[in-house]
Amino acid sequence: MTQPNTTELARHRRERMMMWLQLTPVLLVLSVLFGGALILAVMQSLGFAPWFGVNTFPDFSYFGALWGSWSFWQSLGLTLYYAIVSTVIALVMGIFLALAMVRMFPCKTLYKYLYKLPLMIPYTVGIALAVIMLGNGGMISRLSAFFGFIGDPSEFPQILKTHYGWGVIAVYVWKQTPFVTLTIYAVLLGVGRETEEAASILGASKRQIFFQVTMPQILPGIVSSTLIIFAFNIGAFEAPFILGGGFPDTLPVVAWRYFNDADYTLQLQGMATVVSIALIASIILYSYLAFYRRYERRIGRN
Template identity: 30%
Template sequence: MKEKLKPYILLTPVFIVLFSLVSVGMIVCILQSIGYFPIIGLNEITLDYYKEILSDSSFIKSLLFSLSTCAISSIISVIGGVAIAYMLIRDNKYSKIRKSLIRIPVIIPHIVVVLLIFTVFSQSGVLSRFLYSLGVIKNISDFPILTMDKNGLGIVLVYIYKGIPFIALMTFNILKNFSEKLELVAMNLGASKSQAFFNILLPLSMPTIISSFIIIFAFSFTSFEVPYLIGPTTPKALPVEAYIRYASNDLGQRPYAMVINVILSGISFILLVIYNKLFGKIYKYKL
């Protein structure tokens, strides 16, 4: 019993420190979001800040912008990652080499990917200059705006670059545990390779795929550095909007920033609950 409790006892000091920091931060955030900020003379509890934020058109645009860029990038990442994972399963000869290559984008920090996307896809980037040298475009300004644009294409490109390898690795790890006999049995019964994949392998790996989708969606939804560096000035992503309000010289903007943070945390918590429920179902499909 002592040996079993020893790891938990050793981790207790670290847990207490981390829990205290997180708890204090959450309490301060919630209190300021409901109007309790004595430093600037706000002592009354009110929900007016929530009402103002939720009725603010700029907040709605920022929310829709964040949701759309995260949803599009996550869906494309899932499709591309599952396809790559299936190809790795089908070709065992070079699967280890390809799997090692896929790991590289996963370990690269997001800020490095942002610089890479900006260097390649901006109007003054490598691709536009290459097309200009070939005569495809008459002027560099003719190259489409792919970074810092109002549609968030640059943000989507960054998330796709990071998301596809992550989904591929997660799906590969679950697909490789499935016996090849499942596909062979299906083909012996008259199914094609595509039918065996969509009707057998894909449903079995669906809990892992959905949970991976939630992970990358939640991460990109709360990501700050990517939309801050390569996103448009308007509409802003929610984390960027919260940061600008928080860093404002006007301390009266602080409660609004905290409201946005609470909303971000609430959506992330909902995604976490959904993930935990799906994670428990993965074992039902484990062979």
């Protein structure tokens, strides 16, 4: 009687082991790279850098110096400003585009290729396009001269390299609207149109259908895509580096400058900056997710 039980148990155990064996490689790679980087970054920002002859762990003075300086908060504000504004614009544009994409229209197949193009190419291409369109000698400046609005490139309002960051935001929006669209379009395809039809038959107006039927359905897509692009925007380096307005820079650029400074010890300050970025991003994203989960529970999903 006990015999089959033990073999059953052994089989079960072997299967579990096989399962974890299959999960191990990916787990290992990510934990070592991710966990390792994170732990070392935190330790260095707290003064652990024996290779520079610095070992004052645990030492909060690097954070103190960083958070005590006014320019850090200016940089943080700027980073969040670029990230939030471009995420919101990309989200709104993406929702409208996805809603249009589920309709029938001629050349839809072609359009499905076309709108994905920015997804497929690097951000640096987007930056180059921003320079040629929005620069003072760029296409829009030429067009305004053509229509007689301005007579000299210097009269063209500065769009790039200002702290309003319209150039940075334009690149993010250009690159990320397709991503939001793709995500929401996928969700819309998944849920189908039956619920919208039902609501319409029950006499709901277009507005009601959008806000009370479609919106809750696409919400998971909205949340996951905005999480991803917001996190990217906080950590992005190249667009603010080229198109931003100089001091105060966004946090990733600040961290990079600390790293390339001739003064070695500033690297620890840079590490503190890096840890701050990760900390702030995770606080924001975690509260966003928690808020969303609470909403989900309130409306009775999950």
